[in-house]
Amino acid sequence: MADELAQVARFLFEAGTLKQSKRTGWWMAGVRDPESVAEHAWRTSLIASVIAKLEGADPARAAFLAVWHDSQETRTGDLNHLAKRYADEPDPQAVTADQVAGWPEVLASTVRDLVAEYEGRESAEAICARDADKLECMLQGIEYKAQGYELAQRWIDNSRGRLVTKTAIALADQLLASDPLDWLRSSLGEIH
Numbered sequence: 226m227a228d229e230l231a232q233v234a235r236f237l238f239e240a241g242t243l244k245q246s247k248r249t250g251w252w253m254a255g256v257r258d259p260e261s262v263a264e265h266a267w268r269t270s271l272i273a274s275v276i277a278k279l280e281g282a283d284p285a286r287a288a289f290l291a292v293w294h295d296s297q298e299t300r301t302g303d304l305n306h307l308a309k310r311y312a313d314e315p316d317p318q319a320v321t322a323d324q325v326a327g328w329p330e331v332l333a334s335t336v337r338d339l340v341a342e343y344e345g346r347e348s349a350e351a352i353c354a355r356d357a358d359k360l361e362c363m364l365q366g367i368e369y370k371a372q373g374y375e376l377a378q379r380w381i382d383n384s385r386g387r388l389v390t391k392t393a394i395a396l397a398d399q400l401l402a403s404d405p406l407d408w409l410r411s412s413l414g415e416i417h
Contacts, residue, residue: 250305273357
């Protein structure tokens with residue numbers, strides 16, 4: 226068990242690299258210091274739980290799927306859509322299998338199954354997690370656009386067009402009709 230936990234410990238350090246790994250597509254929009262993969266995964270998980278609860282799916286499962294959805298990028302980096310035209314897209318399930326090699330089997334099989342479920346996009350929770358990934362990208366684009374990065378509109382439009390659940394679509398419409406600081410104004414009683 227000690228050897229298996231040593232492998233898990235190594236992965237926890239590996240996962241920490243996602244805090245410095247930037248989402249590379251934003252550079253094309255001119256964003257100088259884009260969000261990290263870890264920042265994206267955190268908010269995606271939060272959004273997945275919201276979408277799933279409102280869609281009647283298991284919010285914890287959807288959030289769990291979303292936590293792991295980009296974990297392979299510790300080894301592959303964040304490949305944006307343009308890069309994928311020129312490089313073979315890594316198989317997330319194969320990368321995950323390498324990452325969890327040597328772990329306690331109960332844990333390794335859980336992570337492999339999570340990634341397979343997310344990639345399969347068949348369960349309600351996987352569909353909600355996938356929508357959360359797209360909605361988070363759209364939300365980040367709205368925030369970048371509000372900071373003056375006008376080219377972020379492409380990411381807003383593309384992400385909005387890929388949503389499939391009623392909840393994600395309705396949330397997207399609400400986000401598009403909102404200002405990124407409406408939450409603060411509301412909290413201060415400036416708007417209702």
